[in-house]
Amino acid sequence: MSKLLEGRVAIVTGAGRGIGRAHALELARQGAKVVVNDYGVSLAGEGTGETPAEEVVAEIRAMGGEAVTNDADVADFAAAEAMVRQAIDTFGGLDILVNNAGFVRDRMLVNTSEEEWDSVIRVHLKGHFAPLRHAGAYWRTEAKEGRQRAARVINTSSGAGLQGSIGQGTYSAAKAGIAGLTLVAAAELGRYGVTVNAIAPVAKTRMTEGAFDTSAMALPEDNSPVVAWLASEDAGDVTGRVIEIDGSTITVENGWAHGPSQDNGTRWAAVEVGPALRKLLAQAPRPEPVYGVGV
Template sequence: MSRLLEGRVAIVTGAGRGIGRAHALELARHGAKVVVNDFGVSLAGEGTGETPAHEVVAEIEAAGGSAVVNGADVADFAAAEAMVRQAIEEYGGLDILVNNAGFVRDRMLVNTSEEEWDAVVRVHLKGHFAPLRHAGAYWRTEAKAGRQRAARVVNTSSGAGLQGSIGQATYSAAKAGIAGLTLVAAAEMGRYGVTVNAIAPVARTRMTEGAFDTSAMALPEDNSPVVAWLASEEAGDVTGRVIEIDGSVITVESGWAHGPSRDNGARWEAEQVGPALRDLLAAAPVPEPVYGTTL
């Protein structure tokens, strides 16, 4: 195994199971010291009392690596700050943040409760913001002190956030928000030596099993080599990108972009809008269908 990440310090959130666990193991195999975060919740985000992060740390240590457990709720602002501080105090710094923690409460939009909306948006979107906010503040301080680090952030979006998914309005909205957050963070934090990218992983996990046939889906660990490379110093020229990973296929997502436009030269009148907009729509690319719809 290469030592692509030798000497680098990483935090991986939601790393007790599934894709997060695979990321933590992959980063450690490439030489990173890893803070393995997992709050220990069920698929629906309910407390279980389980501590799967300890098992991941034990596996990393058995393979000769170094890792520590963190049990923070990543959407708790103070707990996220303490998690970042733990990495710095334990290993002397922080180079990599992989935001992965999340859960689902799938429901058709008109059946979604306020509590379900708040819970999913909190863990996915605020759970990305809080660790990124505190890690970013640390990297800014380091850069201003003349100790700029080759810092890397890998966020976790989803095809549901990029194309939408029937029955997953809340999850799709949160994952779309993460893609937007990635773009802004990349633009703001580049001056401090930080790259910020996102992946849209496809894998057979607790989130997908039971929702549909997952027998042909990739395994969680199939996504992790892309994360390891994005976390490396070698990837310093790649930032503000969303990359979909589906087994052996990686795709750079193009996202929202300005399409056909028309300048009326004056304020549009309502009766002018229809013909003009229909012409523009005819010239624009057809959007990809929302997952779960039929053409």
């Protein structure tokens, strides 16, 4: 039986542990050649000197697959470009980019430092933008030169970015930004044969353990079959979507959409706004509660 990703080339960021590791292994099982990226940092984003990517590469090679390590800081613009170039030079091209790298520094808003805000936004949001920007430029060139690839991008958002999460304002903002970036990238890159989707994975990982009870949570590898399919040529008609994965349940998330409206025909007077807006809010569905509210 042929494998879903036979002959395709993938980059998976943050692939040394947890969900990223599971993605890299699943893509390899499905036949992809994988660049396993991991910067080797702690949960808080600090350097550890460890090389977990090498262990994942060894696992892939042991199963008969092809893989190489990459230790780029994905939020470093030049390093992200070199990572994309490594995939092309090593395996002859690039078809799949799975943006997964990230870490948390959970704080209530009034306790969040500037450094904590900057570092989380940098790694999650810029760490998605930089690889996507360079991969996108490569795919655009390929398309213009008559070698359009069935390219796939799978970004990593979160329920925290879609519904919000108490104590995770910075992380929620970054993950919401990733969802927005996914929509724009899907619209811009579609002409070059690229689909761009995001997942909102639920899993027991270093990032969730200790934050709340994870005993009933899904495993990291429960998310990866969905990523593998989204990375396949068969998924060419699916783009600009955010999909939550919670164990055996997959859910298509619905983002911001225009709801009830009223045209006043002229500029609103401040005293008119309250009654009109309350009427519209009564017609609109209530937003889902922020995670942690009432806890």
